[in-house]
Amino acid sequence: MTSNHLRTERLVIRPFAARDVEAHVDMMMDERAAAFLSPTGKPRSRAEEWRAAACYLGHWHIRGFGFFSVIDPQTDEWLGRVGPWMPEGWxxxxxxxxxxxxxWGKGYAPEAAVATIKWTFEKFPDLPRIISVIDPSNANSQAVAKKIGEEKTGEVFPFHDFSLDVWAADREDWLKQFA
Ligand SMILES: CC(C)(COP(=O)(O)OP(=O)(O)OC[C@H]1O[C@@H](n2cnc3c(N)ncnc32)[C@H](O)[C@@H]1OP(=O)(O)O)[C@@H](O)C(=O)NCCC(=O)NCCS
Incomplete structure (x- = not known):
């Protein structure tokens, strides 16, 4: 069975949990993080972000997978969330x-993304590709997508007032490069 507790060179990566909610809300209160994550591009209230975090927890219960928390094993600090998700309509x-x-800038997102994509392809042997939906002006996120072997597909996903690009990596090509 695929373990949900992953370890990379620098990171502990384990399912997003109730004890991570406050740290997640704190991250979302920062306007740099909210810019591409909140529907308005601005930080929302703590109450709204608490509900969003509850959605990430609920996703694990409904789908059996979801975002992973990224932890610094030296300090136990919560560094962020990375990993698979597929809410209704995605x-x-x-x-x-x-x-x-x-x-930012320490390569944590690509390191954790590679680990969680491996986990995802192992858990879903018939999954043909993994995607990432990215705002065309989100250069940092596009840099991560490129580092982890995704390419822009030309598909567009309308979400709230945004038109998001669909990036993707095909299973077989990705596994050859990263497994
Ligand atoms: C996108 C994000 C997850 C990248 O995480 P990360 O761990 O910093 O990833 P990397 O270290 O590989 O850096 C990615 C790019 O961010 C930029 N970057 C690096 N350090 C930075 C800093 N201190 N400040 C701003 N941008 C920085 C660089 O362009 C870098 O690309 P490069 O390595 O080719 O120069 C992070 O910027 C983030 O959380 N952004 C807000 C949330 C978001 O937009 N998520 C994606 C939604 S699709």
């Missing part, structure tokens, strides 16, 4: 990523 099984802004 254009495919996505690997998403968000890292607390004070830790």
């Amino acid at each position: 254009p495919g099984l996505e690997c998403g990523w968000s890292i607390c802004p004070d830790h």
Whole structure:
């Protein structure tokens, strides 16, 4: 059986849990993080972000998978959330990523994304591709997508007032490169 507790060179990666909700809300209160994550592009209230975090917890119960928390094993600090999710109406099984802004630029998102995509392909042997939906102006996220072997597909996903690009990696090509 696929273990839900992953370890990379620098990170502990384990399912998003109730004890992570406060840290997640704190991250979302930062306007740098909210810019591409909140429907308005601005931080929402703590109450709204608490509900959003409850949705991420609920996703694990409904789907059997969901976002993973990324933890620094040296300090036990919560660094962000990365991993698979596919809420109703989504254009495919996505690997998403968000890292607390004070830790940007350390390569944590790509490191955790590779680990969680491996986990996802192992858990779903028939999954033909993994996607990421990314705002065309989100250069940081596009940089992560490129590092982890995704390419822009030309497909577009309308979400709230945004038109998001669908990036994707095909299973066989990806496994050859990263497994
Ligand atoms: C996108 C995100 C997850 C990247 O995480 P990360 O761990 O910093 O990833 P990387 O270290 O690989 O950096 C990715 C790019 O961010 C940019 N970057 C790096 N350090 C940065 C910093 N201190 N400040 C701003 N941007 C920075 C660089 O362009 C970098 O690309 P490069 O390595 O080719 O130069 C992070 O920026 C984030 O959480 N953004 C807000 C949430 C979000 O937009 N999520 C994606 C929604 S689709």
